Amino acid sequence: MSDAAEPSLEEIRALVGEFPAADAEAGEAAAERQAQLTKPAGSLGRLEELALWLARWQGRPDPSMERPRVAVFAGNHGIAARGVSAYPAEVTAQMVANFIDGGAAVNQLSAWVGADLRIYEMALDQPTADFTQGPAMADDDCARAMAYGMMSVEEGFDAMALGEMGIANTTSAAALCLALFGGEARDWVGRGTGVDEAGLARKVEVVEAGLAANPEARDEPFEALRRLGGYELAAITGAVMACRLARIPVVLDGFTCTAAAAVLHRLDRHALDHCLVAHRSVEPGHARLLAALGKTPLLDLDMRLGEASGAVLALGLLQAACACHNGMKTFAEAGVSGKD
Ligand SMILES: O=C(O)c1ccc[n+]([C@@H]2O[C@H](COP(=O)([O-])O)[C@@H](O)[C@H]2O)c1
Numbered sequence: 019m020s021d022a023a024e025p026s027l028e029e030i031r032a033l034v035g036e037f038p039a040a041d042a043e044a045g046e047a048a049a050e051r052q053a054q055l056t057k058p059a060g061s062l063g064r065l066e067e068l069a070l071w072l073a074r075w076q077g078r079p080d081p082s083m084e085r086p087r088v089a090v091f092a093g094n095h096g097i098a099a100r101g102v103s104a105y106p107a108e109v110t111a112q113m114v115a116n117f118i119d120g121g122a123a124v125n126q127l128s129a130w131v132g133a134d135l136r137i138y139e140m141a142l143d144q145p146t147a148d149f150t151q152g153p154a155m156a157d158d159d160c161a162r163a164m165a166y167g168m169m170s171v172e173e174g175f176d177a178m179a180l181g182e183m184g185i186a187n188t189t190s191a192a193a194l195c196l197a198l199f200g201g202e203a204r205d206w207v208g209r210g211t212g213v214d215e216a217g218l219a220r221k222v223e224v225v226e227a228g229l230a231a232n233p234e235a236r237d238e239p240f241e242a243l244r245r246l247g248g249y250e251l252a253a254i255t256g257a258v259m260a261c262r263l264a265r266i267p268v269v270l271d272g273f274t275c276t277a278a279a280a281v282l283h284r285l286d287r288h289a290l291d292h293c294l295v296a297h298r299s300v301e302p303g304h305a306r307l308l309a310a311l312g313k314t315p316l317l318d319l320d321m322r323l324g325e326a327s328g329a330v331l332a333l334g335l336l337q338a339a340c341a342c343h344n345g346m347k348t349f350a351e352a353g354v355s356g357k358d
């Protein structure tokens with residue numbers, strides 16, 4: 019039974035219909051300034067696009083990246099017991115301890131960009147159910163995880179970088195993508211933390227068994243999330259929604275994080291307009307997913323770590339885009355001759 023204070027999945031789903039559009043006026047004002055900056059038109063390439071995208075979603079002609087937040091959600095998965103990861107399930111909690119202690123890659127990268135890093139640990143001692151046997155989450159557990167992710171979003175941040183930690187979650191993400199976008203299990207499955215050939219074959223089997231046990235996952239995106247996702251994935255879906263409602267730009271990390279956000283794309287193809295994908299993960303399903311979403315990642319650094327590492331790197335590029343956009347002189351200010 020769902021508590022009166024806790025929203026149901028239906029109530030959360032209804033929020034998609036309330037998603038605001040970007041601020042076109044702020045975008046136009048930013049574009050007008052950009053056209054006057056001391057560079058050949060378009061010569062800063064995607065840095066120019068990034069500045070305009072930030073301006074539209076922040077609703078200001080001078081986009082800011084002084085206050086970025088990083089949110090990493092951690093959860094455990096019942097399917098971890100099926101030998102689908104190169105690492106044991108205990109690593110999820112051990113890495114959370116490492117994040118809190120400051121010893122992980124995401125800590126160093128967050129310090130490098132000056133981001134506020136938050137770790138959200140989600141009932142690590144209670145993994146989701148094994149989705150080869152039925153739904154991973156009950157309705158109210160999934161709704162609660164989504165609401166938890168939504169609550170991580172506070173006003174006052176310039177952008178939100180999202181990421182996850184959860185042993186076995188690349189298998190969950192693969193099953194989710196198969197339910198959302200179709201194809202074959204092998205199209206969405208990869209080596210994750212580094213499984214061998216036998217591990218890869220087990221991942222394919224587990225994804226196929228998951229879809230066989232949860233045929234309803236193909237019918238509706240939130241059902242796919244509930245049946246095949248995990249707590250950290252549901253929290254990411256919720257955080258992406260809350261950012262959209264607050265018009266906070268989002269930077270998505272790798273395959274697992276993008277898969278969680280993709281649930282919303284299947285409900286509304288403009289639902290992820292406030293999101294950019296930081297990098298293309300080595301996980302082969304990520305390229306396929308990016309194509310399905312029509313998103314071009316910013317970076318391709320052969321990374322496959324997760325924990326928001328790629329997303330935080332991309333925050334650095336957003337800061338560079340803002341520095342140029344706000345700090346450069348115009349042709350008139352600098353006394354540089356324009357195009358003939
Ligand atoms: O998101 C990605 O692109 C990604 C690719 C490979 C591994 N990961 C991370 O590794 C864990 C999942 O890998 P696995 O092999 O346990 O499914 C999880 O903690 C993720 O953060 C993440």
Ligand SMILES: Cc1cc2nc[nH]c2cc1C
Nearest residue numbers: 105109183211323324325
């Ligand atoms: C060590 C380790 C660190 C991680 N960070 C995110 N996912 C991870 C998976 C493992 C195995």
